[in-house]
Amino acid sequence: MRLVVVGADGRMGRMLIRAVAEAEGCTLAGAIERPGSAAIGQDAGTLAGLPPLGVPVTDDPLPVFAAAEGVLDFTAPAATTHFAELAAQARIVHVVGTTGLSEDDLAKLAAAAHHARIVRSGNMSLGVNLVAGLVRKVAAALGEEFDIEIVEMHHRMKVDAPSGTALLLGEAAAEGRGVSLPDVRVSTRDGHTGARRPGDIGFATLRGGTVVGDHSVTFAGPGERITVSHHAEDRAIFARGAVKAALWAFPKRPGLYGMTDVLGL
Ligand SMILES: NC(=O)C1=CN([C@@H]2O[C@H](COP(=O)(O)OP(=O)(O)OC[C@H]3O[C@@H](n4cnc5c(N)ncnc54)[C@H](OP(=O)(O)O)[C@@H]3O)[C@@H](O)[C@H]2O)C=CC1
Numbered sequence: 001m002r003l004v005v006v007g008a009d010g011r012m013g014r015m016l017i018r019a020v021a022e023a024e025g026c027t028l029a030g031a032i033e034r035p036g037s038a039a040i041g042q043d044a045g046t047l048a049g050l051p052p053l054g055v056p057v058t059d060d061p062l063p064v065f066a067a068a069e070g071v072l073d074f075t076a077p078a079a080t081t082h083f084a085e086l087a088a089q090a091r092i093v094h095v096v097g098t099t100g101l102s103e104d105d106l107a108k109l110a111a112a113a114h115h116a117r118i119v120r121s122g123n124m125s126l127g128v129n130l131v132a133g134l135v136r137k138v139a140a141a142l143g144e145e146f147d148i149e150i151v152e153m154h155h156r157m158k159v160d161a162p163s164g165t166a167l168l169l170g171e172a173a174a175e176g177r178g179v180s181l182p183d184v185r186v187s188t189r190d191g192h193t194g195a196r197r198p199g200d201i202g203f204a205t206l207r208g209g210t211v212v213g214d215h216s217v218t219f220a221g222p223g224e225r226i227t228v229s230h231h232a233e234d235r236a237i238f239a240r241g242a243v244k245a246a247l248w249a250f251p252k253r254p255g256l257y258g259m260t261d262v263l264g265l
């Protein structure tokens, strides 16, 4: 499968180039960066710390998408909605790892999915998607006397909060409880907040250093607490998941898929 990496000079972009080069069944067909980026013209392999791959980074996605079969996209919301239109025009697979997407952005992805096979997840790792399954089960088994609180920590450069993973885990907890997350989500607490409302799902965000991604979901009940956690140690887990998603989606029909589909969970 011929794959393009967009945002090639990003933390995830460089990881994705390595994952494509190392995986069986795919080759790097292109690498895209923003116009004006210092990476334009460089070899994608060299950029990712590998021997040269003979693929120069360019800022023109159109001809690159036209010659490819899939795109791996861990960039930013405005870029991702633009790439979704182009991927739909080219009828190629679009793997979306970008987080911080608004409802409006998600509607644009849903529209593009009429023509493209899109796999989107706030976290492409096997571990987090397994944890989400556990959270759904625990939330379904416990009543509202167990308060659900989600804590995440990421590196100091992360720009969106709560993280895509925290929201994915919150969705899983809400699903288990049979409620809608927007109805019970509490993402900020400051000052005189009053007592906790029964049934709320709380989010707390920590930022600092080089943390790849830590998440925990706590169920705090009368006299006992259950905590389910995941600690990402290496961004390679997300990149390998993205390549797996692209290969999985290649023979599928257009539509919007998630990592639970890819992993068969
Ligand atoms: N779902 C998952 O499993 C994971 C998701 N993520 C998400 O992936 C996204 C990227 O994370 P990360 O790699 O750390 O961030 P970075 O900022 O390091 O990388 C993003 C890259 O995309 C580039 N970019 C932005 N806009 C465009 C554009 N229009 N055309 C081409 N390139 C563009 C940026 O360029 P510039 O710097 O010039 O803006 C940058 O090089 C985030 O939303 C993050 O939350 C991260 C890890 C795992």
Ligand SMILES: O=C(O)C1=N[C@H](C(=O)O)C[C@H](O)C1
Binding pocket: 099, 122, 123, 154, 158, 162, 163, 164, 165, 166, 212, 213, 214, 232
């Ligand atoms: O920005 C990151 O770094 C990460 N983003 C994703 C998220 O928002 O959950 C996934 C991972 O935790 C790393």
